[in-house]
Amino acid sequence: MMWFGLVAGWLNLGLVLAQGALRPHVATARVRTNLHFWWMIPASDALVFGVVGLALALATRPWPRLARWTAWRAPIAMLFLALLLEVEGLYQSAALFLACGLALRIGPLIDGQAERFGRLIRLSFPALALGTAASAWLIHERVESAEERALAAAAPARPGAPNVLLLVLDTVRAECLSLHGHDRTTTPNIDRLASRGVLFTQARTTAPWTAPAHASLMTGRWPHELSVAPGEPLDASFPTLAEVLGREGYATAGFIGNIYCCNGLYGIGRGFARYEDAYENQAPSFLETLYSSGLGRRVLQTMGHPMDPTDEAALPRKTAEMLNRDMLGWLDQRPADRPFFAFINYYDAHRPYRFYTPPESRFGKAALSPADQEALERTCFEAIAGRPGDSGLTPEQAGQELTQFYHDAYDTCIAYIDQQLGLLFDEMERKGLLENTLIVVTSDHGEEIGERGRLVHGASVYSTEAHVPLVVVPPSRWSGPQVVAEPVSLRDVPATIAQWTGLGASSPFPGHPLTQLAANDQDRPATRSPVLCELEHIIAFPLDEPVPPPFGPARSLVARDRIYIRRPEGSEELYDLRFDPMEIVDLAKDPGSAPTIEQFRQELDQLRRDEAVLPTSLEALPKP
Template identity: 35%
Template sequence: MMRKLLPILLISFGAAVIVIAFGADLLKLGGDPGMGTKQILLAVVGLLSLIIGLIQRYNLDWHKLFAGPSVSSAQLLRMGICLGLLAGLLESVLLLSRIGLGIIINLNLHLLWMKPLANLILFIMIGLILLPLSRRWPEIFSLRFAGFVLIFLAGLAPLTQFPQLYTWAKVLLAAGLAVQASRFMTAKPDKLHTLIRGTTPWVAGLAVLVCVSFYAWKTLPERQALSELPPAKPDSPNVLLLVLDAVRAQSLSLYGYHRQTTPRLEEFAKTGVCFERALSTSPWTLPSHATMFTGRFTHQLFGDGQTPLDAKTPLGNKYKTLAEYLSENGYVTGGFIGNVGYCGSSYGLNRGFTRYEDHVSSFELFSRSSGLTAKMFKYFKNNQNTIARKSAADINQSFLNWRSGHKDRPFFAFLNYFDAHDPYIAPQPFELKFGTQKPKLPTIVHDRKYKAREIRQLLDAYDSCIAYLDNEIGLLLDELKEQDVLKNTVVIVTSDHGEQFGEHGLMYHVNSLYRQLLQVPLLISFPNSIPAGKRFNNAVSLRDLPATIIDLVNLENPNQFPGSSLARYWRPEKKTANGNVPVLFSEIFIGGEEPDWIPESWPVAKGEMKSVVAGGYHYIQHGDGNEELFDFDNDPEEERDLANSKEYAGMLKQMGLSVAAGIVQNYLKID
């Protein structure tokens, strides 16, 4: 009785498990849409159970399922090598086609050589697993079985490049291909082996050509650019620009924060000048950096119809960058990037740099470069943001290694640190420098409502990241001082934008123009040229950085970079004496269609935003026409909106007109 009942139970169990596995997509029963790893495992278990039940119920000869010629060790490994390389090369071709079609523009191009090599190793490993099985049970693990497994995986690998397809659809397509191909292999094994023997060397040669071409593409342009550099002026000073991505001034002890987050920057501030109210021109990475490199506002750098926030719009070549201008004057230029997203070379910020290190290769990236292993890593390792994340220590070491090979020329080095950007994960011993408990999720979810305890934990982690970053910057400056480099180097420490932790009911950045996002640190040091230990309470804009750098290194600035040198604050002859006050402009520019990923709760969801700081007040214009006005001098948290007060009606109108005029003037006459 039990022997008759068991097959029925196995068939029922298998069918039920398959339905549960596919339920998320087909029956809307929840789970991971597109089939997650758990659902795939469930489907495999259900399928095996169903097959075993059917075999037992109908007395099927299961040996026939795998019947076919045996496969030798050499044939099995040769199949693994050939199919592994073919799968990897096809993945790389599909990846390149997506770049060419503009589907994606920011990609770690190391994947192009990693994919063939990673798939090669993976398929050899699978072949080595099948090898002893084919020797022990040749009637089961025959050529047909081995061919089915290898072709199924070789077909599935390139299908992973199509995220719009559900996982179960990819599996069915790959399985159908494997079934048909394995039939051909069984019917004509001699022709198959001849084909594989003749094809494998050509496929291997093509993979080697991909690797060599990638190496040449990465190295030859730098060598050519270095050979074309003109001589520099004698004793030209170096320029070191350190940008602390997403670090707000409000969280630095340098600016009075109650936690000791930046003791090394406080020490460094004694060697130069510190601006206490420096403002970014945009609350997110790409346009802010673009302004620091060109002196131009976002609406000047991106035209109508372009939306930088769509992740597909790079900086154009309309205006010369600081790196290009310094290269024309004999500087060797290098960029060392932590934020490989919007600061990557794909977004145009690399223009003018002879070396620009953004995306890097790593063993972890290599191990998941194959589409077959990527999904497994996604499930078994929760935090993926650390794959391509370079620490401040990594950035510093890359810069020092590069600089050691270019001691015969002045350098312009741009170091972008990503350590204080979410996810907030500080390395030991800084992980819990502030607070006692790590946040469950160190990444800010855009449309989530956070509790006060959760915000506090995220802020603790953020402050700990800043402390780590501060320590690493201190170590870099120590090393440069020991090498006697700092005495002839303009060092600038700043940030591209700030961060919000519940202020105005907002988290993260890019979503508003409140002070928490705009006010950033700004330190400038240059021994014997800049007074030591000076602090300025004046509101200044990062737009002036290019003009300041050109001024400090004594180069001509024939209208290349608009703005005014910040040296006007410590050099009397540089001061503006017309009695007007400076206008500091910031914006969130949306020239085309608004991206659909922006949550409705964000202020920027109502359209592009503009901001002016002038005469001690901060004016914000929203996309729907609403206006806000804050006392910049006496309300640093911007908690009291003055826009509805009759007392400030004239100020509100004047600033609104200034914004409407396109901020063509740098100074305003305040009544």
């Protein structure tokens, strides 16, 4: 049986690699792919086959004829089952029936050649076992030395090159930061940081969900230029910040809280010498070895182990405290003669909201006990569904109560991230690591919390999802603090980093350095990219959820305090962000807005046709 298990495992590995090569995509189950999977898959199948073979031998021992009948059929059935379970889209029951049918057909044929087949097994088993062991050793050495080899291959860094610290607060919208005038003190440490640099009060993401937004942050490209889509990774068409800075001699590392859409399989980590998503993906263990194969996952599932990677029981969340600890530990170990590019993605403000601070430091109903919070949600959901029970709440009252609770929880999570950022900055300053460091603090997208009846992101291009914080602290004395109120795009972040790291004309990133907008050089007016946000998919809400119809695909363009939104079917919206920041009054219905809409329409069409569109043309729009 062990021989069959090793054969199944190596065939399994080939099938996994072939499926990935023929159609690069990110299946949900694959976000938990260990870096050592090359040998783990054969080892997992060999382990399962060995245990099942031992159990069968003991069970059929009293019945010699049954033992002979199952001797070939059982391992052949398991071999095909192990392969078929790796075929995406094939039902488990169908895989089982096919495997059994094939075993019943092939088993008798091998039974007739039992002596020859037995000799083949005896001769090849040592080679398979030694090959698996050698693979384990080679992969372990390769994984452990990957960062060292990347640094050895990089050119020496430019003398005086600044460090780069890119911090992304996943799912944090701008209006919930005290930095942006929120009535709660959610971000005192980011406020303090902004006093040293430039605050962009109207920064916009390029996409309202994680993967394409991060891909733009790493490449400076619009989402429609990139390969990223739900389940589709970033390809190698454009260089990333990590690749470019790595070639410039930087030590590069990414520490990821969003282990799903920023998972290494999505391509966001391309070019980083070290890239840590789920802890479970970084080092081998018995559990991860068993989990690596489809057959092993079914065994774990039968034993009651949580298998859904989106379930925190299966993949626990990495907190801001954990990410800071990992990054600071890496900084202590990096070569002192190289500048660093460190990227951290914080996931604490993403639903489901989790609290890591004592109740007295939380906001509103977030201070309730977990049991009381669950009871509150349950009561509100029942009332919204028309079953108020003893609460007596109307659906409208329940909706307001639930929305307020989520606002309290969301603000509490943001305050926790800010607290941890303060500790990070203090520790880096104590170590002397902030003196020559470019710091960029931003978010990939926002969150709808009751607006338009939704509790979600990735569902629209309205400001609740597109307006994000952005603070840039240059690595030198700055005549700050400065505030830039013009709308800007996160698409320009790579160009900004390229400017401050001295890439100059060798920079491969399109766009314009954002800090030019704060230079106040009247002789050289700053340029900036169009402020475009794109949503390419539709979220299909469950039919029983009382939410508006799905929104998307859609694109928005912001200029001169107005936001223009267009969907593929041709419907258009226009809002005045200065007097209507919640985007309630659609000016597209006003005949007087026709010239403005036509100008926006032309700009959006031109942007899609020609990526070199001049951003200054947006300024030609008439003032509202």
